Amino acid sequence: MSRVVSLLLGAALLCGHGVFCRRVVSGQKVCFADLKHPCYKMAYFHELSSRVSFHEARLACESEGGALLSLENEAEQKLIESMLQNLTKPGTGISDGDFWIGLWRNGEGQTSGACPDLYQWSDGSSSQYRNWYTDEPSCGSEKCVVMYHQPTANPGLGGPYLYQWNDDRCNMKHNYICKYEPEINPTSPVEKTYFTNQPGDTHQNVVVTEAGIIPNLIYVVIPTIPLLLLILVAFGTCCFQMLHKNKGRTKTSPTQSTLWISKSTRKESGMEV
DSSP: OHHHHHHHHHHHHHBOSSSOBOOOOTTOEEEETTSSSOEEEEEOOSSGGGOBOHHHHHHHHHHTTOEEOOOOSHHHHHHHHHHHHHHTOTTSOOOOOOEEEEEEOOSOOOOSTTGGGGOEETTOOOOOOOOBOTTOOOOTTOOEEEEEEOTTSOOBTTBSSEEEEEEEOTTSOBEEEEEEOOOSSOOOTTOEEEEOOOTTSOSOEEEEEOSOHHHHHHHHHHHHHHHHHHHHHHHHHHHHHHHHHHHHOOSOOTTSOOOOOOSSOOOOTTOOO
């Protein structure tokens, strides 16, 4: 029960009712300084060609010491939903794109009624919590599970395609969510700690740790390219105008003499010695 309460508190910390709302950024690890919550990372890719298969997503999470997301209960599901809502809020440019979670089955294509019971968590969790969309899982060749995230799609029989689960072919390309053990003393040099201002809370905070140097350089450099080009063009134009003015300065200076000496000899008439 205490874990459920702490997860609900985590959701409130991420985006309180008009009091506190912290932006979740794709590729960042989000940790909670109360040491009760796991850390999470939402990996969203604008380019469809950059999205990954289930097994690629699993390897990516495990290479960083984590695992594809497992969900213990509804409270944790709501926490992830609040993070995704924050990640995709208006103005971020992030839209449709499902997310791999760590639920899958490794058997052949069963279509019997026992199929839903064959799914297991890739991190070894024994959680029996499920949040299937209507008429899912469809089983067959679809063995890996995504969390729906299609805010622009028309609702289906089960409502909007948002946050419920769907089984899909494991080689399909999607975004993914990683889960990590709580970090006691995050030491990343780019760590940022954010405190809530909500009355009545216990001064708990959220630690957002950048995923790495290279992704952040990309986020910083790419938006500045147009500005750099504009500066270069302005600088080049200024240099050209200065050179043009220097070439145009060929007129005689007022301080220069206008006298000239003729090379031809001239006889002076009327001169007597």
